[in-house]
Amino acid sequence: MKIRTRLIILFTVLTIVILSLFATVIFQSAKKSREREYYDLLKKEALTKANLFFNARVEKQTLQQIYRNNRKTLNEVEVAVYDTAFVLLYHDALDIDFVKEDHRMIRDIYSKGQIQFFQQGWQVVGLSYDFDGRRYAITAAGYDQYGYNKSDSLLVSIFLVFGVSILFIVVAGIFFSRKAFEPVADMISKAKSISVSNLDMRLPGNGSKDELADLAGTFNEMLDRLESSFDAQKRFVSNISHELRTPLSTIITELELSADNGLTEQQYTAAIRNALNDSRRLARLANSLLDFAKASYDPSEITFKPVRIDELLLDARQQLQKADPTYKVDIHFEGDFENDEEISVNGNLYLLKVAFANLFENGCKFSDERQSSVSVSFGKDITLHFSDHGIGIAPDDLPSIFTPFYRGQNGSFADGNGIGLSLTQKIVGLHKGTISVTSTPNLGTTFTVMLPAIGPPVNSLLIKL
Structure with a gap:
């Protein structure tokens, strides 16, 4: 059931209940x-007849005649008078007596x-009436036909107003x-027309600051994120295809050359070595992509x-030097620590080791x-400065170095696939840290990583490993 239908039903039921209570009270x-x-x-009427009977001493026959004459045109009140001994002194029409008074009724009149x-x-009333020092019981009964007709009307x-009101309320509802709900219907129609091919479309706002405008704004913000994500995915696939195509083409070429039986042993060896190097490059790319995917997981997972x-x-230094023994890494601690918490962070061991190894490798190559080299200082945050004295990064390249697959002007100096720094930035972000870079061409580069520490600040003392 649609919300609009539920609201109409709820509003109608609520109105029916309110009108019913109101009509019942009225x-x-x-x-x-x-x-x-x-x-x-x-x-x-009872007192009037009693005064006529006792004070004015009107004859019984006269009073009864008046009653019979009036009864022909209207519902006349029937009056009866009794004394304390339950003796009937007067009755308007004993032959059509409706009340049928008894001793108990007369006693109740005298007592109450x-x-x-x-x-x-x-409707029947009974009254106690005093005259000449004696008490009498007077009863009066009548059928309020006029009042009942008014009540029925x-x-x-x-019921007529109730039915018309309900009909009007349903139509108005x-x-x-x-x-x-017209703006909602417009949003639904617009949202149905949005697909992968036209993610640039947005929901229209209603020009106000109500909940629907907030909903449209929130949905449009989600579309902005989706559009950015799809664009990044397209670029990512395009870059992967480019990175894979070059080594695969080289491997295919080397293998095709190796299929020629006229090659010398040295040529076969060179072809195999080239194919092996390209295969290793593919393996490094695959590992980098796997790490990049892990760093893109939901932090809760x-x-x-x-x-x-x-x-x-x-561990990161050992891993790097195992892959290339020519790399040299220095680690410096600026300060002393008294317990593990002061030099510990809440993190993922594998991902942080990948990030540190990437920064070491980037400086070495x-x-x-x-x-x-890396220098570590302790405080509310643990700060790591990864430095090298290499060729540096061009100022034009600095804003884009954390973009996946981006290769700057120094790309020809060393092999790479442009994933390492973007992967490192993702890992640091997952650990609620920050990473920044400063570089001077031909003098070197420094990456500064700040991670929230578990322990309190400590004093400074230079330690060199």
């Missing part, structure tokens, strides 16, 4: 008012002074809900635990002496 109030007014009328009750739609009017920075740096 009808019950009118009913009680009619009863109260007719009881007052019966009391007045006044009673009133319903009897088959008739009011009830019919209530449909109209206003349609008007209210990555295991974090306390890891020591010093051990990570030593772009310097003539194949050397890189």
